Amino acid sequence: MKHIHIPKILKIDFDKPVLFKQQVAIMFTVLIISCLLFTVVYIQQLISGNIAAATESEMSRSSDASEKNDKPVGTSKPPQTSNGAQQSKPEDESSVTSVQEIDTNALGNMTNVTKSYEDIHYGELILVNKDYSCHLEGENVESIFETKSDSYVVTDKYVSMDPSVLDYVNSMLDDFYANYGETDIMIACGYRSYETQVSLYNNEIDSVGSEDAEKWVARPGYSEHQTGYVFDLDLNIEGGNGIDYSGEGNYAWINENCSDYGIIVRYPAGKESITGYSEEPWHFRYVGIPHSQYITNNGITLEEYLDIIHMHTSDNPMLMEGRNGERWVVYSVQADEVGDTHIPVPENHEYSISGDNCEGFIVTVKL
Numbered sequence: 001m002k003h004i005h006i007p008k009i010l011k012i013d014f015d016k017p018v019l020f021k022q023q024v025a026i027m028f029t030v031l032i033i034s035c036l037l038f039t040v041v042y043i044q045q046l047i048s049g050n051i052a053a054a055t056e057s058e059m060s061r062s063s064d065a066s067e068k069n070d071k072p073v074g075t076s077k078p079p080q081t082s083n084g085a086q087q088s089k090p091e092d093e094s095s096v097t098s099v100q101e102i103d104t105n106a107l108g109n110m111t112n113v114t115k116s117y118e119d120i121h122y123g124e125l126i127l128v129n130k131d132y133s134c135h136l137e138g139e140n141v142e143s144i145f146e147t148k149s150d151s152y153v154v155t156d157k158y159v160s161m162d163p164s165v166l167d168y169v170n171s172m173l174d175d176f177y178a179n180y181g182e183t184d185i186m187i188a189c190g191y192r193s194y195e196t197q198v199s200l201y202n203n204e205i206d207s208v209g210s211e212d213a214e215k216w217v218a219r220p221g222y223s224e225h226q227t228g229y230v231f232d233l234d235l236n237i238e239g240g241n242g243i244d245y246s247g248e249g250n251y252a253w254i255n256e257n258c259s260d261y262g263i264i265v266r267y268p269a270g271k272e273s274i275t276g277y278s279e280e281p282w283h284f285r286y287v288g289i290p291h292s293q294y295i296t297n298n299g300i301t302l303e304e305y306l307d308i309i310h311m312h313t314s315d316n317p318m319l320m321e322g323r324n325g326e327r328w329v330v331y332s333v334q335a336d337e338v339g340d341t342h343i344p345v346p347e348n349h350e351y352s353i354s355g356d357n358c359e360g361f362i363v364t365v366k367l
């Protein structure tokens with residue numbers, strides 16, 4: 001048999017057991033180290049993978065958050081209201097075209113006007129609804145029978161409103177007549193006293209029951225008609241039933257343009273849960289410019305508007321710009337419930353102060 005030469009390096013010499021044990025030990029150690037290395041690398045990959053996933057998720061969360069928090073200050077869109085309502089008209093139709101926050105320095109030198117807590121109940125921006133009762137008792141109203149324009153009629157000589165509102169109502173209905181030549185517009189109701197509201201309310205309960213009555217008729221003391229800033233339109237037509245005005249056809253012009261005269265449709269469709277009333281296209285409320293334009297252009301209610309204004313104090317007032325370059329600054333001042341309230345106002349600009357009937361005062365400055 002031919003002798004096969006085995007190279008020494010591969011040759012396990014069974015005659016030298018010590019050397020064999022050393023070789024096995026080395027191989028075993030190398031195996032253990034390899035396993036350990038593999039395990040370490042695997043664990044590292046596992047951990048880094050999890051961290052990567054966590055980081056991605058964290059970044060995604062923080063990017064969501066930044067979308068919510070990094071809204072640019074001075075945006076031309078109004079702040080989102082609590083119920084998310086925001087139905088802006090296109091800007092070119094808007095009278096208040098842009099709204100932004102400005103530095104209070106833009107108002108120049110400031111001084112103070114002092115008001116008592118009782119004063120929050122007066123002014124064209126008072127909120128009267130199911131939560132806030134009216135404190136006015138007709139002391140500010142007059143019959144409009146002699147002073148109204150000829151473009152419309154009134155149901156009787158007792159129809160009354162705050163005289164500061166009448167000029168706006170006259171020019172709105174004069175312009176409507178000039179546009180369409182309709183002669184049947186009638187103001188059916190303006191100011192309503194507490195006593196009148198009591199009898200209306202009781203009649204409504206008799207007619208539809210107490211549960212439904214409040215959808216249409218306010219509890220005595222809680223009717224906007226008691227403010228003198230409100231009027232209901234009707235049509236003076238044969239066989240009319242007293243609720244013939246629907247704001248449709250030619251009459252839609254009034255509902256669409258009233259905000260240019262300081263007037264809003266107070267109970268619009270879709271806002272029943274906020275106003276507490278079913279849609280009433282005939283019920284108009286004077287709040288003044290630019291408030292009427294902001295409310296109408298953004299499809300919000302007086303309730304929602306006051307929520308927005310309450311976020312703007314004299315330190316971060318709101319600037320409103322009209323399409324013809326008019327500029328107003330609006331801010332609120334919380335009333336002191338026990339003492340006088342000192343309201344900061346500009347020394348060198350025209351301004352007005354109205355109570356809001358809930359928290360304090362709203363200052364409107366014409367720049």
Ligand SMILES: [Zn+2]
Pocket residue numbers: 225230231232282283284
């Ligand atoms: Zn009404």
